[in-house]
Amino acid sequence: MSRYRVTRRAFSNALAASAAAGLLPSSARAQQHYPNRPVRFVLPFAAAGVADITARIAAEKLGDKLGQRFVVENQPGPGGIAAARAVLSQPADGYTIGLVTNGTSISAAIYKALPFDPVKEFACISTIGAFDLVFAVNIESEFKTLPDFIKAAKAQPGKLNVGTINVGGTQNLAAELLKSSAGANIQIIPYRGTPDVIVALLRNDVQLMVDFYAPMKATLQENKIRALATTGTQRSPFFTNVPTVAQAGVAGYDVVSWNGIFAPLGTPREVIADLNKAIHEIVALPDVKQRYADLGIEAKASTPDELKARLHGDIGKWAAVIERAGIQKL
16 A cells, blocks of 8 residues: 555656646747757858858857857848848757848848838847948058048048949948038949949049958058058047047938847757857957957957847948938849
């Protein structure tokens, strides 16, 4: 009889334990050991570019930190659509994540319609880096400051040219924002790539250029061109002696490009928290800071809400710039 009672008690205890486990959120049970297999990291860019390099550095360090490989997969394509769909089509379990960038904001602003809504469908995790653009002139230019250039542009409407790369890119829109914010009648000339813009600047076909630091780095270091201003709200850590555009007199000017990581909406909060914590730890590593700095990028993490707010805010900002510039939507 006692033997029967022990068995029944053991059975009851086991049943209670099972019931208690059933009351736990399935996400908590499933993610107790996240990650327990490799994580797919999808990028909307081709290999070897700045975004690819920074993402691969982050993937390497996340793998070291969390004990599983973060496998980078390049899916370039117009508007980052292919890469975003590749992420959003997968289960929201943290095993497929993607790179979200300032370019995502521009795509949402310049496309008449995307097959997804990044604000509503992306579970933002954290930024991994931020980087300003640089306005620069030929080293022999008469314009020693950005106000010099703006003053001349106002005195000679339509006579001065600013070189950028492709229409609708961050560089091109940064120039459009300068044009409207400064009230300067300047011509914005798009080129195929940064080397073409630099050649045009050296030939005086354009009198000012704007681009990211990395593709300009060698020419700046060779003292063939000179930085006049950077585009963030604070002075760039790589150009501490160069004012921001706002400090140079264009009130409210702010263009900061950024890279971040997102997952499909519905990804468990525990997974988002684990990834966010790991990202904060890896971007604080001295070697990551240095490798990013070599590309003109400040290694920087954020909260999920901060990244979401930046994404949402930039969509609105670029939509206004695109409308003012008369850029045709795609």
